[in-house]
Amino acid sequence: MASLELRNVHKRYGSGLPDTLKNIDLKIESGEFLILVGPSGCGKSTLMNCIAGLEDITGGEILVEGSDISGMSPKDRDIAMVFQSYALYPTMNVRDNIAFGLKMRKVPQEKIDEEVARVAKLLQIEHLLTRKPSQLSGGQQQRVAMGRALARRPKIYLFDEPLSNLDAKLRVEMRTEIKLMHQRLKTTTVYVTHDQIEAMTLGDKVAVMKDGIVQQFGTPQQIYNDPANLFVASFIGSPPMNFIPLRVQRQGGQWLAILDSGQARCELPLTVADDAALEGRDVILGVRPEQIVVGKGDVGLPAVRAEVDVIEPTGPDTLVFVSLNDTKVCCRMAPDLAPQVGESLTLQFDPAKVLLFDAQSGERLGAQPAERPRNVAQFKGR
Template identity: 55%
Template sequence: MAPILDIKNLYKSYGDVKILKDINVAIEPGDFLVLVGPSGCGKSTLLNCIAGLEPITGGAITIAGQDMTEVSPKDRNIAMVFQSYALYPTMSVAKNITFGMKVRGVDQATQDAKLKEVAAQLQIEPLLNRRPGQLSGGQRQRVAMGRALVRDPALFLFDEPLSNLDAKLRVEMRTEIKKLHQTLGASMVYVTHDQIEAMTLATKIVVMKGGVIQQIGTPAEIYNRPANLFVADFMGSPAMNLIPAKARKNGAGTQIEIARKGGEPLVLVDPTAPDLPADVILGLRPENIAQADVRTGESYQVADCLVDVVEPAGADTYVMSNLGGKPVTARMHAETTAKAGQPLSFAFDLGKVSYFAPEDGRRLN
């Protein structure tokens, strides 16, 4: 099946300043692609290049099998939902949604049918006669999405559409967008700086930094096998623990030695570790460090660590210790016996460990 969106060797510069560097991304029909990264990484610029709002410096963009590199935005068969809603304040909700169809000369019967269909999908039928000033932020965002949906485009583009909403409404709208994608089977490209949005919405994630793609993969691939230290640290809340360590082979596998606050180094033995340099960064997600009396198994190794901080968080409790000179977070059950200033037996799941090279951050296993 041909990709619905195919970006090849794309560059974008402003004068001598390179914003996007050799971007290569392809998504299949029905994919939900999320571009994620910190502010200034180039994700919104890339979205604008796909939309045709920004001319590219080099490379090519193909949408639904047609080269769109030099094509005007209005002829790209796309629909875009902006962060700022961009609604006409003097028009009713119904007219905002159908305005684009009216401009394109769509007959009134088709306009009415599409309006009815989209209003039902987004549950905004009671709002059709109101103006944007009479709507909440969440309602305005639904109208902006409705205006995109009536176009029935080859590709939907979302530019941080939830960033103006409060935390509770963000979660609700995130669910609505996910359900909408499942219902329509539409192809979507979505920009966000929020890695939780990326993980929950995407079928495929592109992690960016400094105009360069760091990793492309499914949410599970990005989370469980980050390609480098940046992705490991950026994706996940709390972030992956990245612990400086020493590694050396012994008869049972590879011995991993980690400095421990107020005591002898912590020594773990990984029987399945690859060949590692003497200095290595060990990565473990907080949920892969448990209280020893709660979770043990073949892949777990137990060591006593001094507890620095205990943070109750409802169903979970975050327990922090200092390992390798870094604060390390363990996600434990709410009834944990951990107390600040006292030792606790931690169980480390070496079956879930990631290893990274300190000098360039690349993944080693």
């Protein structure tokens, strides 16, 4: 196990071209599980390759246990990588695929046999050791690829979108296997994915990336409850956060936000950390579907009535869609409480959960540089 720190890492592929990675600063402690998440082309796989040594960085430092490994070759970094494509040797059986890295390091055969047996038992592939990769399912091949990395007992594991080639059911099963494996081994792990469900369920820490920049770094709950900007708020969460354009007006020293469903409207007094934050701005209100109270759950909360446009049963939940400020808004409800299309509902907003964003920059309004408060915007009932 080892700590991993990236200091001002940037990567450029050619003179005069823009940086692919821009001033990346991240640190995880020994034994932590870091998720690099973001859309395709955001730079997460490039960053992974730089950590592994498969690509050189243009500037900055990559530190393992405080020592700079930026100039080391991949074989000297003591880092094992599991690729998206598995990269198994088709002519070798499972046993030899797992043992290959150990043989290249001239590990004694007795030790190799011991490690192969340990890894096969850990991943429950003991019955597959004599098979070739072509005789294995996608999930079995993924286990073998993981086993080859585990057999080395490296300081750090790197996973590059390892589940993206699997079907939905198998992805869920393998996600659980990877989490259980990390809980048993406690090896420092960096995991690249574009799947925000994987990011939320697997990671101790999550770095959300876009355009080669880390948009936010923190625990899954911090990123979910306290997103730094519109991009993070929209990327993390399923179904995604609702974004409602607001008409705000100042009245008697108080900012008011107007929500209009077409059949009713309400004026919601806003409280922000900086009273001038709303001056001259187009504002977007962010609220997650499960944070909208359907029905009169609290007489102290402001409410607006709206007509149900669409319902989507998902099994454990039913998603209910209405229109507010000419914008589709999703509410999450228990199936037995779900309304019918055309029915009128009362919607209330939890003051502690509502967020405000600048419509132009996408940044949170009222967030402080050192610590972004969870209660950026508060609605006060009338």
